[in-house]
Amino acid sequence: MERIDWVRGRPLEAIQEYGRWRQAVEQADKGDSTALVAMLRSETAALGLEARQLVADLLERHRLAKKRGRQAVPAYKSTPSEAKVAQLLAHVRYYRRDNRQPFNKAVRLALLAWNEEQRVPKEGTGWGFLASDDYSERQLDEMIEQAGISHKEIESLTLAAGGRRGSTARIRRRRTG
Known part of the structure; x- marks a missing residue:
């Protein structure tokens, strides 16, 4: 599902998926990123172009900050x-x-x-x-x-x-x- 295809295809599924991404991004914008992180890790949630634009906009507007306390090892670093x-x-x-x-x-x-x-x-x-x-x-x-x-x-x-x-x-x- 790259783009919502209004003419041919099934736009309803794409619109519903976009709605789930939009809701998760709105929650993350308010400070609760739980839903967004869960969707990003999901194997079933399709990340279409419109949803990627929402996430990119969120990341451009907010500075990523580390949590207090001891930091977890990033997933990309391993022995x-x-x-x-x-x-x-x-x-x-x-x-x-x-x-x-x-x-x-x-x-x-x-x-x-x-x-x-x-x-x-x-x-x-x-x-x-x-x-x-x-x-x-x-x-x-x-x-x-x-x-x-x-x-x-x-x-x-x-x-x-x-x-x-x-x-x-x-x-x-x-x-x-």
Whole structure:
């Protein structure tokens, strides 16, 4: 939904979405940014051109100030180990969502893809994805053993992907408020 298309398309949905953004921006203008932050973090709220203009106007008129007290670490700053965990979690989500793989298989595929990229970096391509349907559970176990990936690494990523690890909870807390 880039622009409200009055002639063709469905303007009612775009107008309703714009109304939600306008209401959130008005609340933020009065000092309560909770609704605006929630919409910005939402995966379903469409940020069209008109809504982006509202947010830009708000940011131009108001100076961003830090809260009192100890400052939280920005979401874009992370240690190398947190960055690795975040990338591995993104791969697990990819294998679960896009390839519809079982959880344990997605974890092992993510570790194998990470291990392969560290061994043979591909220039400018980031790390690749393994074709998940090409391997059986037994073949994955053999590949993990050959790659030298420890059971501790598998267990750590399994716990992190399941949301049961302290640093992962800290990363999620920083992103959600």
